[in-house]
Amino acid sequence: MSGRPFVKMNGCGNDFVVVDALSRPFAPTSHEARAIADRSAGQGCDQLIAIEPSPTADAFMRVWNADGGTVETCGNALRCVGWMLMEAGGRDRVTIDTLGGPTVAKRAGAHRVTVDMGAPRLDWTEIPLAEEMDTRGIELQVGPIDAPVLHTPGAVSMGNPHVVFFTESVPADDFVQGAGSLIENHPLFPEGVNVGFAHVEARDRIRLRVWERGAGLTQACGTGACAALVACARRGLTDRAATVAVDGGELEIVWDEATGHVLMTGPVEVERTGVL
Known part of the structure; x- marks a missing residue:
């Protein structure tokens, strides 16, 4: 854990500690993830991100929330990770896999990235909800x-x-x-x-x-x-x-009628680099 370089980034203020795990595994415990995310004693972030190898994409993005739990994906982090991969490879487009499925990131200007977030899942079983409801307006x-x-x-x-x-x-x-x-x-x-x-x-x-x-x-x-x-x-x-x-x-945000996919475009910012 210690001695790992990281990049601190944000997308519209949603901030991340990003660790390159492409050649060296990074597997923090939930306690360690919480400690890194802690704004008073750690590096401070909303999410901790690891960029891992993927057999089917340019990279796999793993996400820990500030409470130490892993989650499926994070849209703003996808833009930041996409930008890092495109900068490193001198490319304008990359594919990133996540626990929530694969995503394509493309350049949309200087420090701006568009991410294809795929089609929204709208059935109650896909959210998921505990009981059947019309997801346009649920009983809550x-x-x-x-x-x-x-x-x-x-x-x-x-x-x-x-x-x-x-x-x-x-x-x-x-x-x-x-x-x-x-x-x-x-x-x-x-x-x-x-x-x-x-x-x-x-x-x-x-x-x-x-x-x-x-x-x-x-x-x-x-x-x-x-x-x-x-x-x-x-x-x-x-x-x-x-x-x-x-x-x-x-x-x-565009919900494309032709493909049914949701496209998100926004800024990425590099705040600093450091070592855990």
Whole structure:
């Protein structure tokens, strides 16, 4: 573990410690992953990322959340890892495999990357939910039964589970933290869930805040931005392309009608390098 070089990167403020494990395995325990992610005693990040060899892609991306648990994928990290692989290989396109499936990353300008996140998974068994429901608007609410503050969110999997509430305004930190932590481990979601709060400002613009499963309130969540656009478009609240403004910046999301895939474009930033 010790002596491993890393690169600290972020995508719209969603930050990562990225370790190259292509030639030397990197297998931290959940305790070690938590210690690295710790913002006071460690390097500090939302997710710890390892770039590993893949038999079918240019690399495999493994993701640990700040709580030390592994998750399927991370959209903003895919852009960062894609950029690193393209820089290292002098290429404009790479394929990255994840536990949530393979992804293609392409250059979209200086320090900008487009990631093909694949088709959203919309059946209740794919999210997954504990019981059968129409995922355009599932039976879930926040607040009193007779006067809920939020209700009937959309559910989408982008390789990881998301629930998206539609809000009248942009919710405050304490609301996102309170509602998010409550819903993250709700029995309706057997694998836990990322919780999005989407305020539709126009048919091509969504203001989004996300409580990320295992990481908490984040500056940005790439799969969450994709899920929000899909959930909003399925309800007729937006078109199939929109700017999703997150706390840390803006992501361009397109749900392509021809392929059914969701494309996410946004910035990558290298903060520093170091050694664990």
